[in-house]
Amino acid sequence: MVGTPVRFAGMFSITDEGPVRWLTIDNPSRRNAIAPGDWGVLADHLQDFGTSEQRALVIAGAGGDFCSGADLVAGFALQGGPTMLYEAMRPLNRAARTLYELTKPTVAAVDGVAVGAGMNLALGCDVVIASSRARFSEIFVRRGLSVDFGGLWLLPRRIGLARAKELALTGRMVEGEQAVRYGLAAEVVAPEDLKRRAGEVATELATAAPQAQRLVKMGLDHSLEMSFDEALEYEAQSQAQCLSSEDVVEGVRAFLEKRPPRFTGR
Secondary structure (H helix, E strand, O other): OOOOOOEEEOOEEEEEEOOEEEEEEOOHHHOOOEOHHHHHHHHHHHHHHHOOOOOEEEEEEOOOOOEOOEOHHHOOOOOOOHHHHHHHHHHHHHHHHHHHHOOOOEEEEEOOEEEOHHHHHHHOOOEEEEEOOOEEEOHHHHHOOOOOOOHHHHHHHHHOHHHHHHHHHHOOOEEHHHHHHHOOOOEEEOHHHHHHHHHHHHHHHHOOOHHHHHHHHHHHHOHHHOOHHHHHHHHHHHHHHHHOOHHHHHHHHHHHHOOOOOOOOO
């Protein structure tokens, strides 16, 4: 499928391919490290996707790497006192929150390094597809830093508290199939197949019922804070919304007619 022309803003490029939007971090000379002024740009791009007609988002990196986190050479954490540096975290936090609050599905296509905030950017996506040369690390402690971009919340929910502590406290690298065994990635493919496979997953996600996806995402994101009875109550309320939608009628009709459903989100 032919995509729309590539649009550039900051260090990011945007391409729409049918119902799927591709957001590519394009700073390969720095392994796609994100400069201080571009975290807010990333948040804006994520927010724009949220209000767009596209139904799924793929986040990728240019030049054989996903993202090496914040660009420390650009001065992100090297200037000013604690108050100034605390304020400097706001755009990064806004990007993390905007990604978390998206109601549409997201895919991370991880090639090469995904370290520091780059690792947590990947983990903030709903599905992670990695290449066999992908390398994940909560590298912060090796730079004298604490974890950011939501990693303290995301990591234990992905892989459990014990493994999360081990990775975050050592900053060690996790590669390839081990990332799948740990739960950092859904699957690993050859580097030359990464874009194709991520696109396939995103396209599959884009064909599902939007309202149902939104309710499922919200429920799963809060499931660890719910009691069993609270989860049952949430399920009942969510199912009532879905059962009264046009999409459930379309889903049943498509099943009976033995054809793919055409969901609209209504």
